Amino acid sequence: MGIMEALNELETIVLIVSAIVAAFFLFTWYRRILSAWPVNRGKSAKLVLGVLPVLVFFMILYILETAASHDVVNDRYYINFYLALGFAWLYLGVIVMSIFFNLSWVDDILNMNNKAALFAFTGGFLGLTVIYAAANIGDGPGWGCVVFAGALGLISWILLALIMNLFTQAFERVTIERDVSCGIRLGSFLLAIGIILGRASSGDWTSAYMTIVEFMVGWPAIPLTLMAIIAELLFIINGKYNNTPVNNPSDSVFGAYPLPHNVITGGKNNISGSDVDISILVSSVLWGITLIIIAVISITILPSMFGK
């Protein structure tokens, strides 16, 4: 008996654990949103956070009903099973973002009303969803192959985001500087690499080794990360930021580039404790859209190295 077949023996336990974790996750999620005080503070953030689980529910459901394994698409039991597993996955993902990205939906978004964190977190949440949903695409012997393929995507996603942060200090600029433009770019980046790595995690299961080999189809995530790093540095170096030399050269591996200085000058608006340059905000939105378009193109047009 193969390891995946052996894992299937645990299916009922996995369902029960997933259902409990998913229920706990959703209960905690909405309880925190509804009990955040004062009620009128951060209404848009609460709305976005409130809609996110509904949105990802339908995203995962659509994939399960249309592109999952042949024994899943028409089976209500398995669809519920993978939905519960999906929300347990997202619970894990939220913890991962809190640990590795220092990005907390409770602390940064609900408690501090940090709009930059809202954009970054939303992109990350959707990126995590895409990886899980895509890991369900294709035929396979059970939940083990979904978790295995998804874990490859998740680990790569974390590593690429950490590399991005190593060169740009993006997480700190989102959570401490409350740089909304950076939050938009970071959120878009997390979603974009999620799309590419999701594609890499998808496909029919043959073996663990072949899943790893076929995962290499996610190679466009690497040049996309490099592009995102370069763009991020250009956004930082851009003359639109104040370049008063008060920055610590040890702030990043690039050393002497100036961090955003956020000095109130004409054309800047105060949003969520940060001063936002509208032109940078607009170009960040455009860059974010570009990243996502590149990711979508890469999974639909670019030839894979391994013919997946």
Place this chain on the structure above:
Amino acid sequence: MLSNVEVYKIWAQDNALWTEWVKPVSFANMRRKNFEGLSIPKADWVLQSDRSAAIIVDLPGKDGVLEGLALAHIGYRPVPLYNGVRYYNASKMIVPVHEIEDALYNGAVELSGLRISLDAPPAFLLDSNRMSGRVISGEYDNRWSIFPQDMPSASYLIGKGIRNVIVRTDIMRNDLEHILYKYQSLGITIYMDDGVIRRAVKVSKPSKFRNLFYRFSVIMGLRRNPAGGFGGMVPEESSGGYG
């Protein structure tokens, strides 16, 4: 009698520069009662409002609030950063936040009578007892910590013309060092003032400075409250044994 939201809005005035940083936790759980007068000290350790200086008041209990109100009288904007949740049984709380909340409640009347500029320099208010106290089973653990995310970034302060940060305290606490070291590294001068003597200090680099896991690891040792902030019962230890 003001509602909790009205009291909050006095301390977190709309459009004021530092309102985003005011922590709502202390206001959410306030007990409404008749206003009592406060004995506000004179902030004679600060001569006048200095627009290039931000103040961090790190004093125990309600002293921080009273000092903040004294600073408000000379033009500073007090910004309460208290993040510990109140428990109905005051004797069970590890950090006694009830007197802070009472002072904030009573101070609202005082504060509403003052005309403070919307862009007045800030006086951030902290409770120096926030991490003190032993965690005992059956008690309400409302210890809390301050993180770099809880205060404006160094570049934001500099952008608002802040060049000096004066910490009103007797001892520099580790969580505050994480914030002050960053401020210092970006060119802000840090002063420590115990109410008698003010001296420029060089903040040492704290361990885990800028570590991505720092905040998570500290929070893991505290108890979150579902409504925000920190506060939760420490479970009673099982008596064990049989019979």
